[in-house]
Amino acid sequence: MRFSIAEEPALFAISLRGALSGWEPPLEPTLATWWDEHDEALAGRVEALGWGELWLDAELLPVCVAGGAELGRALAPLSLLDRATLGGPLAVGERVRHPGGPDDPVALATPGSVGLARVEVVTREPALDGTGTCQMSVVSAEPVPDGAARLHAWAAATLGYLHGLAARSLEATVSHAASREQFGGPLAALPAVQARLADAALAVDGIELVAWESVSPGQPVTVWRDALAWAPGAACEVTASAHQVHGAVGFALESGVHRAHRRAWSARAWAAEVLRATA
Amino acid sequence: MDLGLTHPQRRLREEAASFCASVRPLLEADPEWQRQGMLSDGDSLAVNAALGREGWIGLSWPPELGGRGLGRLDATLVEEVFGYHWLPLSSYLLSYKTIGAALERYATAELRDRLLPPIARGELVFCQGFSEPGAGSDLGALSTRAVRKGDVYVVDGQKIWTSSAQLADWIYLAVRTSATEPKHRGISVLVAPMDTPGIEVRTFPTLGGGVLCEVFLDGVEVPVANLVGEANGGWTVLMHTLDFERITAEKVGGVSWLLDGVERHLAEHGRLDRSSRERLAALRGEAAAARLVSFRAADALDRGVPASHLAAMAKLGGARLVQRAAAAAVELLGLDGLAEGPAAAVGGRAAGMLRASVGSTIAGGAAEIQQLVIARRGLGLR
Numbered sequence: 001m002r003f004s005i006a007e008e009p010a011l012f013a014i015s016l017r018g019a020l021s022g023w024e025p026p027l028e029p030t031l032a033t034w035w036d037e038h039d040e041a042l043a044g045r046v047e048a049l050g051w052g053e054l055w056l057d058a059e060l061l062p063v064c065v066a067g068g069a070e071l072g073r074a075l076a077p078l079s080l081l082d083r084a085t086l087g088g089p090l091a092v093g094e095r096v097r098h099p100g101g102p103d104d105p106v107a108l109a110t111p112g113s114v115g116l117a118r119v120e121v122v123t124r125e126p127a128l129d130g131t132g133t134c135q136m137s138v139v140s141a142e143p144v145p146d147g148a149a150r151l152h153a154w155a156a157a158t159l160g161y162l163h164g165l166a167a168r169s170l171e172a173t174v175s176h177a178a179s180r181e182q183f184g185g186p187l188a189a190l191p192a193v194q195a196r197l198a199d200a201a202l203a204v205d206g207i208e209l210v211a212w213e214s215v216s217p218g219q220p221v222t223v224w225r226d227a228l229a230w231a232p233g234a235a236c237e238v239t240a241s242a243h244q245v246h247g248a249v250g251f252a253l254e255s256g257v258h259r260a261h262r263r264a265w266s267a268r269a270w271a272a273e274v275l276r277a278t279a
Numbered sequence: 280m281d282l283g284l285t286h287p288q289r290r291l292r293e294e295a296a297s298f299c300a301s302v303r304p305l306l307e308a309d310p311e312w313q314r315q316g317m318l319s320d321g322d323s324l325a326v327n328a329a330l331g332r333e334g335w336i337g338l339s340w341p342p343e344l345g346g347r348g349l350g351r352l353d354a355t356l357v358e359e360v361f362g363y364h365w366l367p368l369s370s371y372l373l374s375y376k377t378i379g380a381a382l383e384r385y386a387t388a389e390l391r392d393r394l395l396p397p398i399a400r401g402e403l404v405f406c407q408g409f410s411e412p413g414a415g416s417d418l419g420a421l422s423t424r425a426v427r428k429g430d431v432y433v434v435d436g437q438k439i440w441t442s443s444a445q446l447a448d449w450i451y452l453a454v455r456t457s458a459t460e461p462k463h464r465g466i467s468v469l470v471a472p473m474d475t476p477g478i479e480v481r482t483f484p485t486l487g488g489g490v491l492c493e494v495f496l497d498g499v500e501v502p503v504a505n506l507v508g509e510a511n512g513g514w515t516v517l518m519h520t521l522d523f524e525r526i527t528a529e530k531v532g533g534v535s536w537l538l539d540g541v542e543r544h545l546a547e548h549g550r551l552d553r554s555s556r557e558r559l560a561a562l563r564g565e566a567a568a569a570r571l572v573s574f575r576a577a578d579a580l581d582r583g584v585p586a587s588h589l590a591a592m593a594k595l596g597g598a599r600l601v602q603r604a605a606a607a608a609v610e611l612l613g614l615d616g617l618a619e620g621p622a623a624a625v626g627g628r629a630a631g632m633l634r635a636s637v638g639s640t641i642a643g644g645a646a647e648i649q650q651l652v653i654a655r656r657g658l659g660l661r
Contacts, residue, residue, distance in 0.1 A: 001281065001282055001283070001284065001285070001288070001352065001574060001578065002280055002281045002282075003280055003282075003575050003578050004280065005280055006280075006281070062280075174658055174659075174660065177660065178660070178661075186661070188660040188661060189660070189661055191647075191651065193660070194650060194651060194654035194655070194658075194660050195647060195650040195651070195654070197654055197658055197660060198595070198649070198650035198651070198652075198653035198654040198657070198658070199595075199650065201592070201653055201654075201657055201658055202572070202592050202595055202596055202653065205568075205572060205575075205592060206565070206568030206569070206571070206572060206596065207568070209280075209282065209567075209568060209571035209572060209575065210564060210567050210568050210571065212280035212281075212282050213280075213282040213283075213567060213571060216280070216281050216282045216283035217281070217283050218283050219283060222563075223567070225560060226560050226561075226563040226564040226567060227564045227567060228564070229557060229560035229561040229563070229564045230560075230561045230562070230563075230564025230565045230567075230568065231564060231568075233561065234565075234568070272557070275557070275560075276553070276557075279556075
């Protein structure tokens with residue numbers, strides 16, 4: 001067992017961080033309207049670094065985790081995960097997120113795998129997060145020989161993303177708690193706040209460790225599936241704690257605190273649906 | 280990170296599983312084992328002796344002290360296997376994992392050479408006299424006094440919640456040796472044979488299914504040579520001890536066994552639906568996180584880096600997991616989950632763990648203490 005990150009994925013993460021530097025989630029439209037955060041220019045920048053076709057070699061799985069964590073820290077669009085690991089937008093059941101053009105194939109979750117499918121968008125569905133979710137019908141679908149590898153890469157990147165998202169959320173909250181003065185001292189000095197953030201820290205570290213275990217050589221499929229069954233809920237608890245400690249200020253849209261919370265819940269619901277469809 | 284096991288680690292765990300199978304008849308004949316809901320609280324001198332005979336105690340100690348020269352991580356990997364097989368581990372955990380670790384680091388060479396080899400052979404069992412009626416998680420409030428008179432300390436006071444005192448050969452005692460020093464100073468650590476005049480033990484049954492003890496100390500004379508660490512410098516020794524105590528991979532092993540058993544029971548009775556599968560998968564994911572957090576803390580101890588907040592995470596993660604898994608097991612099994620005894624679903628362990636799990640966020644430092652350690656030392660919150 002080695003608890004430090006190997007050089008190659010660590011260096012890739014640094015490169016990806018550079019490409020994401022300065023990028024901010026776009027201003028969103030009114031809540032409860034449809035919007036798609038996919039950013040073609042950002043996608044081009046990360047693809048130029050090699051963030052693509054990550055299912056082709058099992059040795060790239062650690063890159064999925066390390067890169068996913070950087071995307072999560074940036075709250076980058078989930079489309080970047082899907083396209084790099086699945087080869088297209090993710091479709092499960094009767095929904096697709098971040099769909100491309102009408103001729104672009106999507107990755108359709110199927111038992112134990114993903115296949116490539118052509119779909120027809122029926123309705124744009126306003127959703128909790130900027131995932132560009134659409135209800136769709138499948139026009140045609142065919143299996144791909146490396147569908148299971150794509151699914152594993154997607155799970156690894158999603159776990160990494162959840163770690164990055166949760167870590168960002170915790171760090172911002174620790175910083176807020178250290179600077180916000182109430183009751184004659186910083187929030188950070190209050191035992192109730194300390195207890196809540198200790199739980200969050202345990203969750204963040206746990207998510208990171210199960211993400212890396214999911215790509216460690218020789219692990220059965222159940223390892224990433226169990227990790228993905230737990231980690232999204234744990235990330236949601238972290239982001240809920242972020243809201244609680246930020247207090248009313250986080251409730252205002254301009255604070256941005258809610259972005260990680262909505263993204264965590266969005267990732268959670270999609271992960272649960274993928275696990276069901278691929279069982 | 281590469282969190283897969285190496286070939287030698289896999290082999291070590293397979294050997295440990297074989298050992299567990301070999302002592303199974305000893306366990307099944309023991310009524311306390313049948314009703315014990317928390318494997319780490321259960322005890323058996325017979326199992327401890329077998330552990331010693333087969334070389335499973337003191338894996339991280341050097342061969343000259345009776346060990347195998349492996350790491351704490353290796354020992355922790357094995358402890359998870361022991362947990363999966365529900366070995367009663369109290370003597371092992373006290374004598375090797377926690378007190379043994381402190382003796383290895385802080386005892387005089389003479390004391391270490393005298394005590395560690397018989398511990399490793401399974402011939403000497405320690406209990407730990409930390410908590411008192413007025414000092415539980417607030418260990419610094421302890422008031423058992425040790426007054427030096429010539430070559431001995433004379434100890435008077437009372438310990439409580441002491442595991443395995445009814446079986447132990449020696450006791451590891453936290454005592455106050457200075458009445459004038461501030462709270463966390465003025466504490467020292469002594470070791471003494473349990474047959475020393477003036478030591479009395481009273482057992483009382485607990486919700487977990489076993490017993491805990493009160494230990495009464497009345498004019499107990501302990502040689503000054505039995506001091507562990509420096510006089511009035513015991514707090515450092517105690518904190519070091521707790522870092523080891525708080526790594527609880529054996530609990531994760533017990534939970535994994537329970538989840539496997541619940542799944543099997545539901546499948547055999549046609550009740551393993553999608554909702555149950557999803558709940559079990561999420562709990563297995565949480566168990567994986569708790570297991571890896573424990574392994575990481577053990578790895579940190581092996582590397583000699585500050586591990587207090589990592590060990591606190593291991594303790595908190597394991598304790599919460601036990602409570603959530605036990606509750607889920609009873610909910611999923613329904614009335615089958617309330618049944619106790621070897622003929623019941625999952626051997627009655629769901630109900631047993633539900634009872635015993637109450638103590639998991641209390642013993643060894645309450646969950647709230649672990650949270651403070653994580654917040655202050657890990658996150659720097661002040």
